[in-house]
C-alpha cells in the first residue's frame with residue numbers, strides 16, 4: 001500500500017526502506033519524540049519529506065493530489081477535535097467534510113457499539129470524558145470507511161481493559177473489511193497482540 005524509500009525529514013526521520021502492506025495491521029512504536037506522529041503525517045501528505053520518495057499503490061506521492069489521497073487515507077490525530085453539539089453531530093461531521101452520504105441512526109448506533117460507548121446519539125458531546133471523546137473521534141473515522149486508517153494513539157486516554165476491548169474490535173473490523181490499519185501506540189502489548197508488523201522508531205537513528 002505504502003512504500004517509503006530513503007526518506008529523510010529534518011533530523012527526525014531517516015528511513016531507508018519501509019513497507020506497509022494492504023489489508024494488514026501495522027503498529028508504530030518508539031519513545032516519545034522519535035517521530036511516530038511525523039511518520040503518520042508524511043503518510044497523510046500533511047507534510048513532505050526533504051529527501052526520498054513515498055509511493056501509494058505504486059504511484060509516487062508527488063503525482064497524487066493531497067485531497068484525493070485523503071479521501072482514501074484518513075488520519076485520526078492524537079488530540080482530535082470535538083465540536084459543540086450532539087454525539088450524532090460529531091459522528092457525522094467527517095462524512096459532511098468529506099462530502100460523503102449521511103448514514104442512518106441505526107448505523108451510528110452500530111458504531112457506538114463498536115467503540116463500546118453506551119451513550120445516546122443526542123447526548124451532548126462536550127460533557128463526555130476525554131476517553132469517551134477519543135472514542136467518538138475514532139467512530140467518526142470508521143464511519144468514513146477509508147481504505148487506510150492512520151491512527152495516532154487512538155487509545156491513549158483509555159484504561160487498559162477498555163483499550164484492549166476497543167483495539168480488538170477495531171482490528172477485527174478492519175480485518176473483516178480488508179482495510180489497512182497503521183496505528184501509533186505506546187503499548188507494546190497492543191502492538192504484540194494485534195499487529196502483522198511492528199515498526200519501531202528510535203530518536204534520530206536510522207534503522
Ligand SMILES: Nc1ncnc2c1ncn2[C@@H]1O[C@H](COP(=O)(O)OP(=O)(O)OP(=O)(O)O)[C@@H](O)[C@H]1O
Nearest residue numbers: 010012030031032033034035036037038039078184
Ligand atoms: N515541524 C516540525 N519541525 C521541527 N521539529 C518538529 C516538527 N514536528 C515535530 N518536530 C519534532 O520532531 C520530534 C518528533 O516528533 P513526533 O511528534 O513525530 O514524535 P512522537 O514519536 O510522535 O512523540 P510522542 O510519542 O511524544 O507523541 C520531536 O522532537 C518534535 O519536537
